[in-house]
Amino acid sequence: MKCKHPTIIQGGMGIAVSNWNLAKTVSMTGQLGVISGTAINSVLVRRLQDGDLEGHVRRAMRAFPSQTIANRILETYFIEGGRQKNQTYKRSPLYSLESPLALQQLTVVACFVEVWLAKEGHDGVVGLNLLEKVQLPNLACLYGAMLADVDYVIMGAGIPREIPGALDLLSENKTASLKISVVGASEESLTYFHPHQVMEETELKPLKRPFFFPIVSSAVLAANLKKKSTGRVDGFIVEGPLAGGHNAPPRGPMKLTDQGEPIYGERDVVSLEDMKALELPFWMAGYYATPEKMAEVQSLGAHGIQVGTLFAFCDESGVALEHRERAIADILKKQAPDGSWIFTDPRSSPTGFPFKAAKLDWTVSQETLYAQRKRICDLGYLRHAYQKEDGSVGQRCPAEPVKDYVRKGGLEEDTVGRKCLCNALMADIGMGQIQAGGIAELPLLTAGDDLNNVARMLKPGKKSYGAKDVINYLQSPLAVTVKINDDNKFPSRPHNDRGEQNAEIF
Template sequence: MAALLTETLPADPDAAHRARPAVIQGGMGVAVSGWRLAREVSRTGHLGVVSGTAMDAVIARRLQDGDPGGHYRRALAHFPGRAMAQRVVDTYFVEGGRDPDTPYKPLPKLMMHTAQAGQELAVVGNFAEVWLAKEGHDGVVGVNCLEKIQLATPTAILGAMLGGVDYVLMGAGIPREVPQLLRSLAAGEVGRIPVDVAGGTLQRFVQVDPRDLLGADLPELTRPDFLAIVSLDQLASYMNRDAEIRPDGFVVERPPAGGHSAPPRGRLQLDDNGEPVYGARDEADLDKMAAIGLPFWMAGAYGTPDQVAAAVRAGAVGVQVGTLFALCCDSGITDASREQVLDRLRAGDLTVRNDPRASPTGFPFKVVTLEDTVSQAEVYEDRTRLCDLSYLRQPFERANGTIGYRCAGEPVHMYVKKGGTVEDTEGRKCLCNGLTATIGIGQHRKDGYDEPALVTLGEDLEGAKELIRRHPQGWSATDALAYLVEQLPVPTPRPTVGSEVAAPATT
């Protein structure tokens, strides 16, 4: 594939010159977009993105499984705080891997003031994922975080920056505080963001102090470019008006995109399948997006060559695509789950439901209907409700002013005792345990119960149907890239200078 031309993003004059890729590989949750996938995409000149969600669980469990290939220990050998990295290895690494009947160790939970061991685990986990994605090439790598998981954001981004991440992408909320967080961390200062506390009477923050964690081992950090994931041009315009919160660009994500999506504007209406109904008010005005003047990429049903070309004609730099990469052989999805999905795809009966109740966050969440997964009512009902990974817990203020934590996916009586309602628990699924099971690190319980998987994809399957026609046994990340850009013009190589606009990447 041809090398990608580069240009300068205009929002921060001190930012490094970085590539503007035609294709951004989606940052799919809990290491579906792991380092292997991101590296394959980035080395072609496009933007490979690792998930910044639950990387503490990923590295801890991979180490307990013996660190196959030695990849995470190889990455940690390059971590600037060698003592911190060694503590993580000493705590979690099991030579030869744990006995399959042995549960994974519990992890420190995210809190307003997460224990130091938990902060260290998150920092080294995100460092390792980015470092491995960048190993062996000079392409750009991004990390994707969810605004809804605020308690994890400062440590996740610090770890990614220590790994040399080039882009930070964030959606599932209004990530207005991220630009300042990046500036603070790049300066070696305390990075903090406000936290949404249910019933809160005071503004509260979660923070990370890089000097306190790393001391003299703290290297000079470079501020990555920030792409805010938005659903509407109004939000993009709002963020662009203020230099303090202005991102370096946007990903405009339409409702069909996989994972979480913004709820419809106005009163929630459901169709005959119980899925949210979206309308014209839920679509961004692309002319207004182009008028903002910052680069933007389109996402959500942009997984075919004609859709990529249409996005570029509308003024976008390119597209962000998830589903085609989630299903490729380089993603973190287990072979068994991937083959089950591909079998359904080959048979023409693969279905993705936009479940308005699945996520404890209250955001609609796309769930693939598959046997032996949480998508099936009997599997969901058979699972004992519990919240042990706790990434989606909501902080709330107790009557005495202290902070508690609750999750609509935890046992109903516990949620109600903490001030929640029974109605909010109905249909809620444990995304944390389901998504970790999807990548092969699901928890094995002491009673012998194995956490079932939960697979998410986008609703638009046209690109996937064409790829399975072309590649009946499955496809790679490079196969997906070659397909996506086949209607884009081949760029003419030229020097990269100033803010000169570059042609889209192609193969």
């Protein structure tokens, strides 16, 4: 008997935009709520330092299988009543190929807490979203989520061929490993996760193996993952160049529009017929967040859609309230410039992937201020590994201080235009670091062009909306029939006839 998967998947928007509260609300409607595992250890320690005023984090930590581990984390990071607003957050350690035991335990607990809270008090399904580009925390994140009985794992920003096999091993509490990309290395490097070592004296029981949905940008990649992954692949999320956050680069040489955005062509188009031929369920992501488009892709073989931006600005979203309110106010007061609120920046992300940024009035002013920011890399999630002259492995980030990056063997031209997404995205959720001199990190809001459709979520006289309003909208009766195109392919045009797109937040 085949599993009855939800038709709507709430996008895994990080850092903590897709928080436990949003995922829980979506899950309780019968759809798939998804929490973001990106930087989840930093999210946990900052919530604890902000006092965990409603007690949710500590309630979940009391359910963790090892109270010895949970209590050590509380003793290290929890501040009764919360830190002073101008007080610097105590940072979590940075990951390495051999991350310290305390960091692995912190990551396991953090992911457990987020999933446990999302699943608390109902029987709906909950997913975990991770990025292949952020490799080093992933095994610990997976294990923590599985301890909390996560139902789905979704992973993009790379080719997660090894994750299915890791899920199989972790479900049996066996040691799992991942290959780590190391620039300049002639031999592959591995990072390991040892459940029995990390959990110390805790008695471990077999865990449920969650469904695994990789995010793909082509049917060829989907076929490759189905055939060559280290374990079972259960379905796919199909993202094309219209999806938000991090996009796959165009196939072939990078060419830009007059506005400086990447140009995607026929090679970047995904055929729904080819996806259907793989005989696994798939969900379309980007440009599909209307009931008409969802019905159309379902008629062509898709199981449903993944939606991000409409959820990113709802009441339950992790985006800080002040940012959501200002974004909605900007959207309501005027039309989108040039038909879109979004700029696809080919340079800003240290990953090298194109990355979408919002072009609202206040975010443009933030960009001006950001240009004056002193470079610092103190979170390190988007660093990449490289081999040093002595054969050891180091890490560097194109958004770190330029002299540091060049000293580590990086090219200066790779640093041009790069932004510290780690710190900016923490600021998006109201947890920006206070750096030296009392300078607060600035937000850098990112979303998809479905910002143009946010106003549709608002009831007359209202300036906010809930996650249930999004679900109700997507499941509302169809007004018209929308054709994707004659070839049943992923749309290749950057805008439709009203200058609108759909995409997800990173």
